[in-house]
Amino acid sequence: MDTIRDRLTPLDQIPATRQLVEALFADGKITHEAREYALNLLYPARRWGLWVSRLLLALGVTLTLSGFLYFYAFNWAAIPDMVKLGSIEGALIACMGGALWRGLETRGGKFFALGAATLIGVFLAVFGQVYQTGADAWELFAAWALLILPFCAASCFAPVWGLWLAVANTGLYLFWNHYLPLHAHTDGLIYPLLGLFNTGVLAIREILDKRMPWLSPAWTRNLPAVIALCCAVVPLVCLVLGWKDATPAMGYGGVIGILILGGFYGFFRYVKTDVHALAGTLLAGCVVAESALFKMMDIRELGGAGMLLLLGVATITLFASVIVWLRNLSKELEVSPWMKH
């Protein structure tokens, strides 16, 4: 039988760290010279210099820019509209120029593109304030999301894509609140809407990630996946707990929630196996199952105490089963590299 104690971590999976060196030295297993050599190997003095200089640069730029922001905030009323808009436009043009100058394939150029994408939103907000365009907040976010789409495509930089996702989600939420105020028949439909939107974004990401290596960081998958899962779970839990008073909107939300959870399970299990994404999906499923158990074990019928004890045992069994299944799956992936994506 495979027991926990049998499994020793392979040496190449143990990172060499200062703690490891210090522990060997403290136990008298290596000499002072060996410790010095190992620490110098792990932390070349030059690398510290580089790290400190980058820290100084980041803090220095942040504080200086914050100072300029305070200056604008202090003098906002006194600054002529032309200067307000002109300075933002100037900064926008400078960022775009910087991106072209450094080239979008360089790190500097990508950060310039991120700055430009942010300044577009600032410009739209100030423009709306100066000219009193009467535009609603959702329109601002929608326009912002639309205008920075080319930046996402051109910069090939995941943070710009993250900014776009945040702006688009906010725009969608504001649009829903503006045009469809909460009534019984629409109450809660925002969740499936956002869930479907983020699932769609995730689907595009999954189609493109092979051709676009900049989409490979795990967070570009995790961010839309977490939003979609949360938006799938909320209507499902509401539906389970308020089954008797469920509105059609809750029903639609529940159905879409099940489809999202099922889709995630199928995709991350069979198409692109990802244990982390599966763990998130199963956690969402466990939350729904717990709600259902709580609802089923009616406190008045079984008596509060009995219900709680049963619920406790059921909870442990449920979570332990999920953990076992995931552990077996990750073990299976370790021995079957062809399954990895």
Add this chain to the structure above:
Amino acid sequence: MDEALSKLDAGKLLFALESNRHITSRQREQLADRIRRKETSADLPYYLRLLAGIGAFIATGCLLGFLALTKVIAFDNAAEAMGWGGMLIACGIVLARTAAIDAGIALHSFLMQTSFCLVGAGKLLAICGIVGLFPHDYRHNGGELWNVAFALAAVTALTWPFYDVFIDRFICSAATLLTAMSAIIVGHAGSEMTEFLLNGLLVAELCIAGFIFTSGRAGRSLAPLGYALLSAITVIVSFLSVDGIRDLPFHAPVFSPAFANIALAAALVGLIGWAAGDLKRLSQEPLLIASAGAGMLGFIATPGITLGLGLMILGYARLSRRLLAYGGLLTAAFLCIYYYSLALTLFEKSGVLVASGLLLLAGYGYMRFRKLDKEA
């Protein structure tokens, strides 16, 4: 295990030591075996630990609810609560040991969750019992809170050698430290003793955390206490730095963060020396400048900024992504609070911000000029 930034693995490090004749081939094999045995534990990957933690937390709540509703245990009877608490803890420990010795994956997961649930409920009962033994009026010197803190400390210390679960040790240690802090603040409201005791607690926490994170003699088993200490230090520093938090009815208005700031700055200088490999190296030019900067922070900044920078250095020196991120977040948050709470107009603040930003950029320029920013 913390997610490390290191690209070098233990095997390569040992080979490097051997090829430079710091160790022999036989020693390398012995050290490799030793490292592997120390590293291997029954810990699950983080996403499974999260799942297990959530499940065990819900189950603990259910178990406590069951005990309360059935009135099997009289919570107000100290001896009974302690007895039942001890029994539940013992059962939890036995289950954990069974899981560690010869359980397969499925049984291990089930047993560990049940064990965590039993130990959690048992500890709560034991603490209730101990507190009940020494009834105290909380209005006088935070008596009841001190009772809780001592009960927590006693239960944590007693179970520490027998129950090796990171999250359990971390939660109990952090709860003990935070309860002690609350007892000081509530118990000595309005008295000058509050500041004295709070500073004393901070210094003690800094010393113990310093030992745990920088000494090779502190084993892995102390890591949960180390992280709990960092959490408690953050809370004390927040209390001292954020005016809004201190506007509580029991707040003693005589607090000054000056002592805490100097203590943290001194710790920062020590940390820089440790990160350099030896305190004696502090006399070298770049480290001398860094230490002078740290010393200056002790007089002009707030404790939060000094703490954040210290954690970033600690995180980088230990190649720990989590500590680095935590330190970065704290630095950013406390910088915002610092500038926000400056008693200046927006116009003056903008000047201070630009000036401090330019000062840091001048430091960056100096490092570039001296070519200290080039990777070898």
